[in-house]
Amino acid sequence: MNVFLQELRTQRKSTLIWTLSLAAFGSLYILFFGAIKNDIQVFEDVLKNFPPVAQAALGFVLGALRTVTGFYAFAFNYVVLCGAVQAANLGVGAIGREIGGSTADFLLTKPVARWNILAQKALAVLALLVSTNVVVLAVTLPAAAAQGPDFDVAQFVALSATLFFVQVVFAALGLLYGIVARKIKSVVAVSLPGVFAFFVVGMLGSIIGEDTIRYFTPFKWFDTAYILKNSAYETTFCLLAVAVAVAAVAASFVALAKKDVQAL
């Protein structure tokens, strides 16, 4: 329990900043909808003139822009991107920070098993991600609901929840990387390029219209257009997300148990 609480304490401030930034960005964009909703036709016409490649790359779902959730879906791509960086930071940092900063010498010579430390750290990361998602939803949902009477709550929640799913996947992958990497000097220097690489892969997939690429980037596992249409997720990709997250966490336990913690 002490490792769990310590991790919460360490990440408290950065989680607060990330959470407020995501909530502010999301809700400001939603308020922007309120300002232009009467002229949305003009807005759509402008976007239609964009080359199809640009449309695909930016992630607009044309035709869905008339509802607040559809309009938000565009900005939400970037909320998820930022959220993925936050999650990767938490994941990579959980153990990677201890090994990279040599505080592992302190932590791993305490009378607590390695699996126990990892379990407490992983739960702390999960708790921080849950709190981020609760706050972001608590701020954006009322903002969106205020935009008109025809607001579809289920659809909005279904879309918003994908932030959490993508974050969990990146946190799990980060957790594993933080253990198997030799020594991580800077967590951001690892998480930022890693997350952006996956994002760019997704963007390229959209541009060339190649569906197979969707399997290789968590950013495309929860397709916005599909969610807007069905208020649900595609089963295959849900299973894939669960499988990757579970496998990464399981591999983390194995890797940490075998890890040699070297002196500087």
Place this chain on the structure above:
Amino acid sequence: MNVIEIHNLTKSYGKARGIIDVSFDVEEGEIFGFIGPNGAGKSTTIRTLLSLIRPTSGSATIFGKDCVAEAPAIAREIGYLPSEVFYYDKMKVIDLLRYSASFYGKDCTKRIKELAEYMDLDLKRRIDDLSYGNRKKVGIVQGLLHEPKLIILDEPTGGLDPLMQQKFFELLRQENAKGATILLSSHVLDEVQRLCSRVAIIKEGRIIKLEKMSDLTRDNYKKVSVECDATADARFVIDGVSSVERKDGTVTFLFKGDVNVMVRRLAEVQVKNLWIEEPTLEEIFLHYYQKEA
């Protein structure tokens, strides 16, 4: 009873050498010295005992428990001070020590206060504001606050001023008197000589000597350098003299035996300058190495 038993412990890192076939025991209540130059394998051995590193082969037990399988249970009774201490920079000293204490499930508040006062450590400062020496003090308090039965020190005195070193050694003697067993690794022979009852010498990953301190000091070598007339050199080449070197009018050699004999010899010549020193550990090593070859 043996607190630590190490059986043929080996750790290899691909091509790089780790430790090879290391075996020794540490008895309950003794202060055991573990000496060798940097990179000889002291830290690798200690980190394996602490289960920070998994052995390639061989095994070790502490308090009769396997040091890999039962690491958490063993850790409860161990206090560890590494050569370089690293803590969470943004924490205050007191918070770090409380966090450390929280792992042992007992109230260590009083003990933290006592130790901090003794070591002259300010508990309210942030870790990243501390000097190297003060961080080391945090390490000392951190390693001793739960009153461990086995204290493992890996080159502990770096960064401590001589006064603090003395206080620290006094603290170790007190803990030892209360029953704690101590494993002290060092490359400072003097430090080991003052404290330890037995020593193991490690070189290039292998234990090359394991003996009582009293025996080691009995056949201790003196390093003698004499600045004198070149013709007088021959007078010093008596029994027990080895590694003779001449350079810039100074003759340097290792001497093992009755110091009085050497002093009489020295008195017979016109000496311009004279140094009699403890040989460095490296010089003793060199000697053992040559003897083995």
